[in-house]
Amino acid sequence: MEELILELKQQIIEVLNFEDMTPTDIETDAPLFGEGLGLDSIDALELIVLLDKGYGIKLADPKAGKEVFKSVRVMAEYIQANRTK
């Protein structure tokens, strides 16, 4: 699990272009949207692409992302339970 969390943090930094950040700057349980990292709806779409490409999970409804992308930990748990690759 910890490995997947670190991997996710690295991917978030890369995909969303947080150039000056390192994985230690992202708190595992902090909200990704609004407060915390302050992501928006475009980032949510990028994370949906990340789930599909990296883990073979297809989210058909963009609103479903709200639950899945609550925090890095929630995201990691969702991936572990649903990944197809």
Next chain:
Amino acid sequence: MKIAITGIGIISAIGRDQTETLASLQMEKSGIGAMQYLRSTHTDLPVGEVKFSNEELRALLQIPHTEAISRTSLLGLSAAKEALCQANIQDVQDMAFISGTTVGGMDTTECYWEDWKNGQKLEYIAQHEAGASTKKIAEHIGNFAYSTTPSTACSSALNSIMIGANMLRTRKVRRALVGGAESLSKFHLNGFNSLMILDAQPCRPFDATRAGLNLGEGAAYMVIESEEEALERGANILGYIAGYANACDAFHQTASSADGEGAFRAMDKAMQMAHVCPCQVDYLNAHGTGTPNNDASESAAIQRLFGENIPKISSTKSFTGHTTSASGSIEAVICLLCMQHGFVPANLHWEHCDENLIRPLLHNQTAEMEYVLCNSFGFGGNNSSLLLSKTVGTDLSVADVPILITQSEIVLEAEPKQYVSVAESRRMTPQTKQVLSVALKALEHHSTDVDAIICATQYGCMRNSVLFLKDMLSSNEQEVKPTPFIQSTHNTIASMLAIKLHNHGYNITYSHGEQSWHDAMQDVQMQMQLGMLQSALIIAFDEKVEEWDEMLQKVSYSSQNIAKAQIITLTK
């Protein structure tokens, strides 16, 4: 001056001309269906295609196979010829031609990108840029006094109509052919798909179960001239441009604000220009794309503006699909056809009431209409509204006296770190960051908010366009990312600035080759003459991208990095 409309031309999924379009509308027959002509792998997505292949369009327009021409230009030429024919105009020497587009030649670029690398089909390279599609159409019609290309994504064609009206009111030309053209492309189909706003079913604007839009294509133009000119030459007047306005939502690159601030301002200003109150509007042709966000935001703006007097409303995108940059003029022409034939068109496929939204008209309804409002909104909150009048018109002010303006020093360099934070710039390319900084630096010496933000670019945000195109082609349309698509529109810079500055003023981008800066400057001066603006920020932007530059060099063209900004103020 009353601005009369003396000719219209249209081509879309519901017909190749006025007659066919009217018949489809009267029969409530949608043109949205399975993909027949676009060679995309996303065949599950319904589209509103013009029911002719490029070869068939060429044959209809008598264009030889050897000539390099994009589908956007073919569609545009068809509608432009029809409008001029109805207006009975053979000579266009005293006319302006203003045609909005964003796709331009992208449909051929995506088709021939690999061929170009091998030195094939090179004649299509010069057809890529937005302005080239306008020039191509003009080339087949005649020697216009002036032509230009506004490119503000889905509001482009309505903005063309406004620019044309301003040209008449400042007596730059006697007549203008105004509107827009846009073909479907795999590029924007994949782009909208990556934003997850395409419905796999026929779109249902304003329905509680609406799940997105269907893309369409087409072109429409109208001939406009002063009523005096029209009467003098015995032209038949089809209607009048009664009022118009563009305002920026200044909220988000792709989403509309919850209260529809920009939409509210655009509609309100258009009606104020005509001194028309909400209760006088007989019909509103909504932008109504069918996305959850647009329809909610637009409804909020309509409810706020019209209160208890909500007019009959429908979105004819349920017939044509969302024809993106051409939608403004396509829907304005549809409004004119309906006004002439006395009926309000239906909003097809609406079944489930959403308590918070306006309730559209389910079926065609007979109605005598004097005032019709037509909305057209683009990415970045570029919101435009046009008020048409059947018989009354509006006596709009004219101004042909030169004005005194003050031009600030042109800013060419700025240190991005001083102007754009790391968090803000994470979606920007280095050149985008540079131009934004240059614009913000120019604003430092200007004490108040500017009334307008106007951008000029030849190729637009090319780094993101190339990035998205390459991902799309190499993955066979399977792996594209939303960010480069969002950031690829010509109007990206102008809208990013509006969002950062919370600027709700006039917002536009010209993309007509090297002439774009001149066009932007002319726009400012016209609006200052007419008392519509006191100040404006003008920005020139272009981005040298290696792969694109290599293509250009094959035909002895080149591109360069351009970032410059200037403030223009009206001297009191």
